Amino acid sequence: MELKGEQLACNRGGREVFSGVSFNLPAGEALVVTGRNGAGKSSLLRMIVGLVRIAAGKLVLEGGAADIPIAEQAHYLGHLDAMKPALTVDENLQFWTGFLGARRDTTSALDAVDLAPLADLPAAYLSAGQRRRLSISRLVAVPRPIWLLDEPTSSLDAPSQTRLAQLMREHLRTGGMIIAAAHGAIGLERARELKLGPA
Amino acid sequence: MSAFASLLRRDMRLSVRVGGGALMGALFFLVVVSMIPFAIGPDLALLARIGPAILWLGALLASLLALDRLFATDYEDGSLDLLMMGGMPLELAVATKAIAHWITTGLPLVIIAPLLGLMLNVDLHALGWLALTLAAGTPALTFLGLIGAALSVALRRGGLLLAVLVLPLTVPVLIFGVAATNAAIVGSAPFGPPFTILCALSLVSLVLGPIAAAAVLRHGLE
Numbered sequence: 001m002e003l004k005g006e007q008l009a010c011n012r013g014g015r016e017v018f019s020g021v022s023f024n025l026p027a028g029e030a031l032v033v034t035g036r037n038g039a040g041k042s043s044l045l046r047m048i049v050g051l052v053r054i055a056a057g058k059l060v061l062e063g064g065a066a067d068i069p070i071a072e073q074a075h076y077l078g079h080l081d082a083m084k085p086a087l088t089v090d091e092n093l094q095f096w097t098g099f100l101g102a103r104r105d106t107t108s109a110l111d112a113v114d115l116a117p118l119a120d121l122p123a124a125y126l127s128a129g130q131r132r133r134l135s136i137s138r139l140v141a142v143p144r145p146i147w148l149l150d151e152p153t154s155s156l157d158a159p160s161q162t163r164l165a166q167l168m169r170e171h172l173r174t175g176g177m178i179i180a181a182a183h184g185a186i187g188l189e190r191a192r193e194l195k196l197g198p199a
Numbered sequence: 200m201s202a203f204a205s206l207l208r209r210d211m212r213l214s215v216r217v218g219g220g221a222l223m224g225a226l227f228f229l230v231v232v233s234m235i236p237f238a239i240g241p242d243l244a245l246l247a248r249i250g251p252a253i254l255w256l257g258a259l260l261a262s263l264l265a266l267d268r269l270f271a272t273d274y275e276d277g278s279l280d281l282l283m284m285g286g287m288p289l290e291l292a293v294a295t296k297a298i299a300h301w302i303t304t305g306l307p308l309v310i311i312a313p314l315l316g317l318m319l320n321v322d323l324h325a326l327g328w329l330a331l332t333l334a335a336g337t338p339a340l341t342f343l344g345l346i347g348a349a350l351s352v353a354l355r356r357g358g359l360l361l362a363v364l365v366l367p368l369t370v371p372v373l374i375f376g377v378a379a380t381n382a383a384i385v386g387s388a389p390f391g392p393p394f395t396i397l398c399a400l401s402l403v404s405l406v407l408g409p410i411a412a413a414a415v416l417r418h419g420l421e
Contacts, residue, residue, distance in 0.1 A: 049284050071284040080277025086216035087209070098205030101286055 001027040001063040001145060003048075003070075003177055008057035010043045017043050019056065023194050027063075027145070030168070030178040030188050035196030041181035042079070044196065045148045048179065049076045061146075074146035079154075081135045085124035089115055092123050093137055102142035109141035112167060114160075128155040136164060139171075147171060149180040153187070161187060202287040203295055210299035220265030224304040225311055228261040232315045243320045250319035251329060251380035255336075255373055257315075258308045259366075262337055265304055266344040267361040269296060270352040270416065279352075279416070289416065294409035297345050305337040321384065328383030328390070332397060336376040339401040342408030343368045349412035353419020372400050 002024060009019035017040035025031045033041045046052040048059060049071040061070050083092045093106045110116045113133040118126070126134065132155050139147055147168070153161050165187030168178055172188075180186050214221040235253050236246060273279040282292050312333050313326035321329060347365035354360065378393035 046280075051280055051283065072286050074284075076280065076284060078277050078280060080275075080280075082277040082281050084209070084213055084272075084276065084278070086213055091209075091212070095205050095209040096281070099202045099209075099282075099285055099287070101202060 001061065001175070001177070003146065003179075004058075004060050004062060005048075006058045006060075008044070008047065008059065009055040010040055010047060010052060011055045012043060012052070016055075018196050021057070021194070021196065023192075025177050025179065025192070027175045027177055028172050030172060030180065030191040031194055032186065032188075032191045033179060033181045033194045033196060034183070039197035041196060042150050045076065045150055045179060045181055046078075048146075048148055049074050051076075070146070073144055074148055075139045075142070075144050077135060077139065077147070077149045077152060079150055081131045082138075083123045083131055083134055086122065088120050088122050089126070089134055090119040092134060093141060096138045097141045100138075100142045100144075106137075106141055109137045112140045113137045113163065129157055129160060132156055133160060136167070140167060145176050147176060147178045147180075149178065149182075149186075151182060152180055153182070153184070202285065203291070206282075206287075206292060206295045207299050210296055211303055214265075214299070214303040220268065221303040222307065224261040224264050225307040227264055228257045228308055229311065229315065231257045231260065233318060236318065247320040247322070247384075250316060250321040251384060252377050253319060254312055254316060254321075254329060254333075255376050255380065258312065258333055258337060259340055259369055259373060261308055262305055262340045263344050263347075263362060263365060266300065266341070266348050266365075267351050269300055269345070269348040271348075274352045283416065289413040290409045293345060293349070293412045293416070294342075294405075297341050297408065301338055301341040305341055308337060309334045325380070325384040329380050332376050332379045332383070332394065335394065335401055336372050336397050339372045339397075339404045340369055342401075342404040343372070345408040345412040346415065349415040349419070353415050372397065375400065 004024045006022050008021045010017040021044065023031060033044055035041050043052050047054055050069065061073065089110065090106055093109060097106060107116060110119055113136050115130065115133055115137060123131065123134065152164060156164060168188060172178060232253060239245060270279060273282065283289055285292065309330055313330050316326045316329050344361065344365050347361035350364060351360050375393045375397040379390060379397055382388045382390040382393060
C-alpha cells in the first residue's frame with residue numbers, strides 16, 4: 001500500500017496556500033510535514049481526508065481497497081478533540097468506535113492511553129492533555145491504515161509523548177502509515193520530511 | 200452497533216444531559232401557551248376559537264428553539280469533521296441528528312399539547328386530533344429547520360438567522376396544521392384534505408431537508 005500525492009495545490013479563501021507539493025509514502029513509513037505558520041500543514045492533512053478541496057494535482061492510494069475513499073481508511077487527529085463534555089470518557093469513545101464501525105471493546109484502547117481509571121468521568125473534567133489522549137484512543141480502538149496527526153504532541157506531558165511515540169511505532173510496525181504536521185520532534189527516529197513553503 | 204444507532208443514541212443522550220435542550224422546548228411551549236389566557240382575558244369562546252392556532256404557533260417556535268445548536272456544537276468541538284469523513288453518507292448523518300432532535304424536543308410537545316389544549320378551552324374530543332396533527336406536522340418543522348441550522352454553522356451566524364430563514368418556509372405547515380385541527384374541532388370542513396397535505400409536507404421535508412443541509416455543510420465548511 002502506498003499513498004501518493006502529485007503536484008497538489010491548495011487554495012483557501014481565494015489565496016494560494018501551496019502548490020506543486022508531491023510526496024509518496026509506502027506502508028510502514030512516517031512523513032513529517034514541516035513549515036512555518038500558515039504554510040498549509042493542516043490544510044494538507046485535511047485535504048487528504050477530503051475536508052479541503054484539492055485545487056490541482058492528484059492524490060492516490062495504491063494497493064489499498066480501491067472502492068473505499070481515503071477518508072474512510074484514515075484517522076484524522078485535528079486541533080479539536082471531537083469529544084463531548086457531557087458524556088463520560090467511555091461513552092465518548094464508545095460513540096466513535098460505534099460510528100466508525102469497529103469492535104465494542106473500548107477498555108484496552110483507554111488502557112493504551114492510560115485513561116482506563118477515568119472511564120466513568122464526564123469528559124468535561126479532563127485536562128487538555130487528557131482530552132488529547134482520549135482522542136488518541138480513538139486511533140487505537142478503530143484500526144485504520146493511515147493516521148493523519150496535526151501537532152499530535154501538543155499539550156501532552158513527557159510520559160504521554162513517549163507513550164504516543166510507542167503507539168506510532170507499533171502502528172508503523174504493523175504496516176500503517178503516519179503523516180504528522182509538527183514543529184518539533186514527534187519521537188520517531190526514521191521519518192521522511194516534507195517541507196512546505198519557502199525555506 | 201451500527202453508525203446510525205450510535206449517532207442516534209449519542210445525540211439523544213446529549214440532549215437529556217446537562218446543557219442539552221431536551222426539555223427547553225417543552226417548557227417554552229408551556230410558558231407561551233399559559234401566558235395567552237392572561238393576555239386575552241377570560242373569554243372562553245374566543246379562547247376556544249383561537250386555541251388551535253396558539254398551540255400550533257407555540258409548537259412552531261418551541262421546536263425551532265434548540266435547533267440552531269444542532270450542528271454548531273459539533274462544529275465547535277471538531278466532531279463535524281469526523282462525521283463528514285465517516286462511513287455514513289452526510290445526508291444520512293444529518294437526518295439521524297434531526298430524528299434524535301425530534302424525539303427529544305418534538306415528541307414532548309406532542310405529548311403535552313392536549314394538556315395545554317385544556318387550558319385554552321379546546322373541546323375535549325378534539326384534543327386527540329390536535330395531538331395527531333402536531334405529531335404529523337412537527338417532523339416537518341424539525342427537518343425544515345435543519346437547513347437553517349446548517350446555514351447558521353456555515354455562515355457562522357447565530358440563532359436569529361435560523362428564525363429569519365426558516366420561519367417563512369414553515370408557513371405552509373402552519374396553515375394546513377391549523378386548518379386540520381380546526382376541521383377536527385368545528386367539523387364544518389372535512390379533516391382529510393388538510394391533514395393529508397400536512398403529512399405530505401412532512402414527507403417532502405423529510406427528504407429535502409437532509410439533502411439541502413448536507414449540501415450546505417459540504418459547501419460551507421471548506
